[in-house]
Amino acid sequence: MKNFTVPDICDTHEDIQxxxxxxxSYGGIDKFCGEIQTAKxxxxxxxxxxxxxxxxNEKVLFINHTGSEFCSMVGDQIVQKAFDNNWNGIITNGYxxxxxxxxxxxxxxxxxxxxxxxxxxxxxxxxINAPIKINNISxxxxxxxxxxxxxxxxxxxxLEF
Numbered sequence: 001m002k003n004f005t006v007p008d009i010c011d012t013h014e015d016i017q018x019x020x021x022x023x024x025s026y027g028g029i030d031k032f033c034g035e036i037q038t039a040k041x042x043x044x045x046x047x048x049x050x051x052x053x054x055x056x057n058e059k060v061l062f063i064n065h066t067g068s069e070f071c072s073m074v075g076d077q078i079v080q081k082a083f084d085n086n087w088n089g090i091i092t093n094g095y096x097x098x099x100x101x102x103x104x105x106x107x108x109x110x111x112x113x114x115x116x117x118x119x120x121x122x123x124x125x126x127x128i129n130a131p132i133k134i135n136n137i138s139x140x141x142x143x144x145x146x147x148x149x150x151x152x153x154x155x156x157x158x159l160e161f
Contacts (some may be wrong), residue, residue, distance in 0.1 A: 004082035019152040027109030031148040033062035034088035043067040047126035056087030065094025
């Protein structure tokens with residue numbers, strides 16, 4: 001685990017973006033970082049399931065839920081698979097479910113909130129590793145994210161500590 005705090009990164013690095021979407025921690029760990037892979041999903045999380053099957057060593061999956069209906073992009077099975085395949089964390093600009101199970105899996109998971117409804121697999125499959133724009137933050141595959149209980153920041157490259 002890299003030794004950092006998000007406030008210290010903000011104090012010492014000028015060329016970062018500070019996340020302006022406020023997310024809650026649901027995983028077994030609150031602090032993590034890694035190279036970003038992205039998933040844009042309307043109402044189906046099938047691309048998320050596909051991505052967590054891959055080796056996620058030193059990677060963080062950033063999901064942007066673009067659909068108009070509330071549904072959960074991540075549940076306990078996806079989080080467990082991500083942990084099993086060495087992902088450092090999952091962040092979703094959306095919702096998750098099964099939070100009573102996810103809290104005991106030692107991986108970072110941040111989301112807007114919980115919502116119990118599953119995704120609709122027949123609407124909009126999604127895109128893998130497409131750029132994401134959330135509020136004023138541009139998130140690109142290959143960028144690095146640093147997360148702790150203070151917030152999150154995006155860097156174009158891995159930061160040195």
